[in-house]
Amino acid sequence: MEGIVAEIMAKYNYWIYVVLMMIGFYAMIGKRNLVKKLLGMNIFQTSIILFFVSTGAKKGGSIPILDKQAALQGAVDVNLVVNPLPHVLMLTAIVVGVSVTGVALAVMLRIYRKYGTLEEDEILHKIETE
Amino acid sequence: MKSNLHMYVMAAPLLTAFLVNAWGRSNRKIIAPMVLGALALSTLLAIIVLKQTLGSGSLSYTVGAWTPPWGIELLVDPLSALMLLLISAVSFIATFAAVPCVKRDLEDRQHIFFTLYLILIAGLMGLVLTADAFNLYVMLEITSITTYGLIALGRGRAPLSSFNYIIMGSVGASFYLLGVGYLYLLTGTLNLADIARYLPALQGSAAMATALAFILVGLWIKMAFFPLHGWLPRAYSDAPDGAGVLIAPLMTKVTIYLMVRLMLTFQSPEFLLMSMDVRTLVIWVAAIGIICASSLALAQRNLKQMLTYIIIAEVGYMVGGAWLANDQGLTGALLHIVNDALMTLCLFLAAVAISYRTGGLGFDRLKGLYRRMPWTMAFFTVGAFSMIGIPPTCGFFSKWYLLLGGIEAGQWEFVVALIFSSLVNAVLFFRIIELAYFSRPEEGASSEHLPLERQEAPWSMLTPLAVTAGLLIVVGLGTGPLVDNVIRLMIPVAF
Numbered sequence: 001m002e003g004i005v006a007e008i009m010a011k012y013n014y015w016i017y018v019v020l021m022m023i024g025f026y027a028m029i030g031k032r033n034l035v036k037k038l039l040g041m042n043i044f045q046t047s048i049i050l051f052f053v054s055t056g057a058k059k060g061g062s063i064p065i066l067d068k069q070a071a072l073q074g075a076v077d078v079n080l081v082v083n084p085l086p087h088v089l090m091l092t093a094i095v096v097g098v099s100v101t102g103v104a105l106a107v108m109l110r111i112y113r114k115y116g117t118l119e120e121d122e123i124l125h126k127i128e129t130e
Numbered sequence: 131m132k133s134n135l136h137m138y139v140m141a142a143p144l145l146t147a148f149l150v151n152a153w154g155r156s157n158r159k160i161i162a163p164m165v166l167g168a169l170a171l172s173t174l175l176a177i178i179v180l181k182q183t184l185g186s187g188s189l190s191y192t193v194g195a196w197t198p199p200w201g202i203e204l205l206v207d208p209l210s211a212l213m214l215l216l217i218s219a220v221s222f223i224a225t226f227a228a229v230p231c232v233k234r235d236l237e238d239r240q241h242i243f244f245t246l247y248l249i250l251i252a253g254l255m256g257l258v259l260t261a262d263a264f265n266l267y268v269m270l271e272i273t274s275i276t277t278y279g280l281i282a283l284g285r286g287r288a289p290l291s292s293f294n295y296i297i298m299g300s301v302g303a304s305f306y307l308l309g310v311g312y313l314y315l316l317t318g319t320l321n322l323a324d325i326a327r328y329l330p331a332l333q334g335s336a337a338m339a340t341a342l343a344f345i346l347v348g349l350w351i352k353m354a355f356f357p358l359h360g361w362l363p364r365a366y367s368d369a370p371d372g373a374g375v376l377i378a379p380l381m382t383k384v385t386i387y388l389m390v391r392l393m394l395t396f397q398s399p400e401f402l403l404m405s406m407d408v409r410t411l412v413i414w415v416a417a418i419g420i421i422c423a424s425s426l427a428l429a430q431r432n433l434k435q436m437l438t439y440i441i442i443a444e445v446g447y448m449v450g451g452a453w454l455a456n457d458q459g460l461t462g463a464l465l466h467i468v469n470d471a472l473m474t475l476c477l478f479l480a481a482v483a484i485s486y487r488t489g490g491l492g493f494d495r496l497k498g499l500y501r502r503m504p505w506t507m508a509f510f511t512v513g514a515f516s517m518i519g520i521p522p523t524c525g526f527f528s529k530w531y532l533l534l535g536g537i538e539a540g541q542w543e544f545v546v547a548l549i550f551s552s553l554v555n556a557v558l559f560f561r562i563i564e565l566a567y568f569s570r571p572e573e574g575a576s577s578e579h580l581p582l583e584r585q586e587a588p589w590s591m592l593t594p595l596a597v598t599a600g601l602l603i604v605v606g607l608g609t610g611p612l613v614d615n616v617i618r619l620m621i622p623v624a625f
Contacts, residue, residue, distance in 0.1 A: 028301065034293060037297055041301075044300070045300070048304055048308055048311070051308065052311050055311065055315055089264055093267075096271045096303075100271070100274075100278075100296065100300055103275055103279060103296065104293065104296045104297075107282045107292050110289040111289045111290055111293065127287055127290075
């Protein structure tokens, strides 16, 4: 038992990413309300952002702003600097996520104006009885 | 060789998109000439790029002068030049038919429609050009987001279909991104060619298998590979006609191209991505998918919905062909990407022309169509023959390569599925031909909007349809040179 706890604690950020991902996945597949589905999608994307950001992090790492002279002379210890690339990638991924959410919200608005509800079952019922 | 010619192919639609949005609002008349002009320019440049790559190998452009493997590289080799030409030519042809549809359906929102339309085309071109795994994700999402918007512009339940597509599409893109994350952890690079250099050393590692599984499942969702196809039929049949003619031929095909490209980049004869068991499993799934999707197509009572299920069956052809991993199978899969784009374009152009005149695509509206729209139906028949696989249309040749590949690899279930699907396609299309040729519309309520006099589709729809039907035969007859000069170049000799 203690071994498992120690194992989880050692890599807790990756465990949180997996748990978040499963929560998001469940909301997208299991929930019948469109807003909850969208929120699930956002949680899902956030978990991936957490995954990427943790891959760049280092224990005791400082911000990756380097002194030019030191960098040119090779005097920078890479183990003391956080890897900035995953963070930069995630900036782009956040922008993509926000755009998708925006489009989804706009589409949802049109669905609500048309059917007067955001419950998937009720919408499908209304489509069938039309 | 360094060159920036292929950048102009992509830049033309991208920059025109913003101009269309800015000027098209006040002056609707200039939208169509601008869109067509940009796409004509792209097509011309794509032809030149293809010629150059055939002469001097691949062209490369480094964005912002950050040299690869650190910076993003946009690379074009003969195969991606062929895809670039396919995308620009298909979108150029499709636009002629899209313009009158959009004018009718979305009168005051034409500039918005064509802005999304052009960005989608630029995104597709970007997907083909990029040689960077993360850039590929961004391009994938650019094409997806514009597609969501275009589909939501449709009538009826289109917004709901678009929403379901958003959820599924985002899951696919997220899986892909996750896979790229694992690959980055393993190799420390995002450049595809650079990743490929490090992968053989990782053979047998569980992390690499996870990474590739995530990437593949992500792409499979995006290309609607059976059983992940649930979003496609409604999304494509509810899309406005003007968007359907562009999305249906290109979106799934470009995603399949990406899968094949990743497979060709990552694996070498000494290093295969997946074990034999996984390969066999994928081919089995493809075979089952082909059979199920073909059977579902039989159950449809609407031409457009029937075509969407045929698209799903065709995805199975290409995925299965690529995973056969022999010379014939890969040739067949790549050739079928080109052919299937043209066949789908032909059938969708015909469907759009029919619904433009009859107002719908239910089977009861197709009765007596050979008398009303003889030319449209003649070209539709060419497309249908190609889908069934009757020579000399191009559909026959790629199916032939796929069959040979299946036999060579001893994957008989794939061969059976291909033959079954061809037979089902024959039933499907001859049923429509019979309806349109022999049945007369019933007397009474339905006959008032179905007069029997000749009422051909407008020229702007008939001309692209005729060109596409001609292309089906030209490409079919030109299969030999196309395979020898372009497609074979890209397949490693040892396969």
